[in-house]
Amino acid sequence: MTLESIRARPVVLKLxxxxxxxxxxxxxxxxxxxxxxxxxGVIGRAYLEPYIPKxxxxxxxxxxxxxxxxxxxxxxx
Numbered sequence: 001m002t003l004e005s006i007r008a009r010p011v012v013l014k015l016x017x018x019x020x021x022x023x024x025x026x027x028x029x030x031x032x033x034x035x036x037x038x039x040x041g042v043i044g045r046a047y048l049e050p051y052i053p054k055x056x057x058x059x060x061x062x063x064x065x066x067x068x069x070x071x072x073x074x075x076x077x
Contacts, residue, residue: 032048034048
């Protein structure tokens with residue numbers, strides 16, 4: 001398979017019931033939705049949960065899919 005692009009979208013969900021822990025009360029739950037596109041038409045999807053929305057600020061300004069350079073196969077690295 002040949003990678004074409006990756007799209008990462010930050011999302012912050014409001015929780016109906018906050019998560020109360022000793023160190024903090026979480027009222028929001030951040031997610032990073034990840035879509036991986038291949039030249040063959042296969043789409044892979046995943047998500048990350050960074051726990052704090054502040055960690056997602058690195059994705060700001062990424063409104064279009066992130067183009068990838070040609071990547072070597074893992075066995076060729």
